[in-house]
Amino acid sequence: MAHEEIDKVTGVSTTGHEWDGIKELNNPLPRWWLWVFYACIAFAVGYVFVYPAVPLVSSYTTGFLGHSQRASALADAEAGKAARAEVGKQLANASLDQIKSDPKMLEFAMAQGRAAFGDNCAPCHGSGATGSKGYPNLQDDDWLWGGKLTDIEHTITVGVRSTSPDTRMNDMPRFGTDGLLDAKQIRNVAGFVLSLSGGSVKGADVAAGKQIFAENCTACHGEDAKGSTDLGAPNLTDKIWLYGGDEASVINTITVAHRGVMPTWGGKLDPVTIKSLAIYVHDLGGGT
Structure with a gap:
């Protein structure tokens, strides 16, 4: 049996542990701390059975109180849906x-x-x-x-x-694909259109393009080329382009007439x- 050593200053027994001449006293934990610790253990044991923690107590997750977090979540969801x-x-x-x-x-x-x-x-x-x-x-x-x-x-x-009988509908002619204008005419009208917003097309005859525009495009885009929301025709005088405002893109648009679908x-x-x-x-x- 090990010899019990008593600290001379405090009168408390030591544990036998010593570090650099400092000995550990065998002081018991405060009584209030022990009671709190035991209460926590008792609470945890009770919680496991009362709330949904241990399966198959009274059902798959409900515990003795019949509480279900899933049911609570569904109830909250239904309340939100009703609101x-x-x-x-x-x-x-x-x-x-x-x-x-x-x-x-x-x-x-x-x-x-x-x-x-x-x-x-x-x-x-x-x-x-x-x-x-x-x-x-x-x-x-x-x-x-x-x-x-x-x-x-x-x-x-x-x-x-699209598929609705009342769908928004416009069809820009495919001036190049359908042979309505030749390549030179398309280049000229592209030059005129881009000139309206400060752009240009290399080698284009803007005056000739203006005449071609008057003969082929004003019915939808208007004589001022500002377009029409009734017809879904874009304003050609600003710098906003759906399919690109550079020379190649405008020529391509006139040639093939993009017909996007929403x-x-x-x-x-x-x-x-x-x-x-x-x-x-x-x-x-x-x-x-």
Whole structure:
């Protein structure tokens, strides 16, 4: 049996451990600390059986109290769904202007529109809605079919050159592919068009191009070349180009006439989501 050593100063026995002449006293833990420790153990044991921690006590995860975190999560989800449904009913019965003027409905519409845009529109227009070649930038103020709330809602609903019987439709002639203009004429009219926004085409006769434009293009783009939202004809006097504003791109556009397609979202998205999308896109900064 080991000899018990008593510290002369405190009168407490030592543990036998010593470091550099310093001996460890065998002081017991404070009683309050021990009671807290034991209480924690008892609480943990009780918690395991009362709440869902030990399977197959009264069911697969519910414990003695019948509590289920999954059930609580589902209940919260249903409550959120019910709240959204209530606001959704308000949006369904409200006009776009009424939604814009009501802070609660506007907040809901913006959140839903942002989510719907990310799921359905971002693959083409980009997550920031700035578009790319062939896909319109929705943050500028250049709209083929109009930038008012009702215009945007209608475009989203029926699409462009898509499956809806009411889809937005225009067909620019394929002046080169169909032999309506020869290469020289196309170069000349491209030179005239680019001159309207400060550009140029090497070797183009701008005066001749102006005459060709008057004979072939004004019906849609107008005599001033500022386009028409009724016809979906772009403004050719600014520097915003859907398929590129350099010499080669403009000549190519006149030659083959790009005819991009936007899906018809009516029937694929519910009316409230389409309203929300219209408000979100309008709020990006380019809406009129």
